Amino acid sequence: MAGEDAVAPDAGAAAGRRPGAKGHTALVGSGLLLIGVALAAANMRPAVTSLASVLGEIRSSLGQSTTWASVLTTVPTLCFGLAGVAAPFLARRLGLARGIGLALAVLAVGLTVRAVDGPSAVLAGTFLACGAIALCNVLVPVVVKESFPHRMGMATGIYTSAMAAGGALGSALTPRFALWFDGWRLPLATWALLALAALCVWSVAARHDRSAAPAAPSTTPDRQGSLLRSPLAWAITLFFATQALIAYVVMGWLPEVLMAVGHDAATAGLLLAVVMVVGVPMSLLTGPLIARSPTQSWWAAGLGGLAAVGILGLLVAPLWAPLLWALTLGIGMAVFPLALTLISLRTRSSAETARMSAMAQSLGYLIAATGPFLFGLLHDATGDWDVSLLMVLGVLVVQTVLGVIAGRPRYV
Incomplete structure (x- = not known):
């Protein structure tokens, strides 16, 4: 179909044997590799x-x-923006298999470090952990494009669903662990076990196909550095930035907004969990459909509209149907897999995907870091959340317009 053709311009190579960028062979697109991607x-x-x-x-x-x-x-979004710049360089020097493996090892170290000492250790460990996540943020989508060219939508759906599930588990289980272990240190360090499990599977699953010939030197002009001059690349980057800004505002402030209008803390936390968890089935369902669609503009418009319904509900009638607003907002936030898919669909090669991913995520997360700060600042200035929610609606309009532009089928 059109979406599949767009992500596999060199479809003559067999799946799992496709040459990667810079003359390296792609990772074998096995079921075990897909499990490694999910972990x-x-x-x-x-x-x-x-x-x-x-x-x-x-x-x-x-x-x-x-x-x-x-x-x-603030450390996570800043790390996502700054450390992601190093990802293409790391991939060229070490390769995707070793680069992602190193990131998972550093993640396990960072999660452990932040639980062993005082304020400086918490900051340093969080910086290490989030820097490692930033590398995975950029490199894992390259694996999806390169190793699963004919199943990219399915692989992206699994990838984004696992991400949403991991985030929901981190939020839901850590407070319970803190009660069981009478403190926060061991519960925070426990998540290093998940990183180590992923590293073990990745070490076995990430294999290059040695029988596949390296890619021949490209006859197309070198596009290194050209993405900053591409209007489409900027549309994708700003689309990624606006959806990330809204996501971090919701994750950071939604409970406070709900409690301010009369919900108790338990209900507010549950509604935030609904917003996060609904992303799991949505990613699985929409990922393949988005990749196969001849254009992704209608997806951007539809998901943006649903998110706007949720924000309007919180603004106009927050006590009338809060579960409905949480569901529509959560479905609308499934725009994240769309943003990731566009990075692959609008690039011609794995190397270009890595550069586009680095640009979109580095600049995007730096822009997104301003969202939660401005949301709280507007509340402090006005004394309520109405203007803050109107700001989110304005960003949603911009996000939708950018998504419609980026959703038209062409290359950067």
Whole structure:
């Protein structure tokens, strides 16, 4: 179909034997590799959501200020933006298999370090962990494109579903672990076991096909550095930035908004869990459909509209049908797999996918880091959440327009 053709311009190579970028062979697209991709993706959110779920307890036990907590919560998006720049260089130097394996090892170390000492260790460990996640954020989609060219939609759906499930588990289980172990340190360090499990599977699954001939030197002009001059590349980048901004506003502030209108803390936490968990089936369902669609513009418009319904519901009638608003907002936030899929669909080669992914995620997360700060600043300035929610609606409009533009079938 059209979407499949778009992501496999060199479809004459057999699946699992396709040459990768820079003359290296692709990783063998086996079922075990897909499990490795899913486990790697499951590690990309618990480092953030587990920390947020016990942040108050961490701050109290360490005697730190709200300013320190604000710095700590800013680290993930900044790392996602800054460390992702190094991903294409790391992939060229080490290859995808070793690069992702190294990132998973560093993630396990960072998750352990932040639980062993005081405020400096928490900051340093979070920086290490989120820097490692940033590398996986950029490199894993390249594996999806390169090793599963004819099943890219299915592989992207599994990847994004595992990411959503990992984030939900980190948020839901860490507070329970903290009660069982009477403290936050061991529960935070426990997530290093998931990183080690992913590393073990990845070490076995990530194999290059040695029988496949390396790619012949490309006859097309070298496009290194050209993405910054591509309007489509900027549309994809800003589309990624706006959807990430909204996602981090929702993850960071939705409980506060719900409690301000009369919901108790337990209900507010449950509704946030609904928003996050609904992304699991949505990613599985929409991933293959998005990749096979001849255009992705209608997906961007539809998902943006559903998210807008959820935000409008919170703004106009927050107590009338909160579960409905959570469901529509959660479905609308399934725009994340669309953003990832567009990075692959709009590039011609694995090397170009890596550069597009680095550009979109590095600049995108840096822009997204401003969202939660502005959302809270507007609340402080106005005394309620209405203007803040209107800001989110404005960003949703921009996101939808950018998605419609980026969804038209062509290459950067």
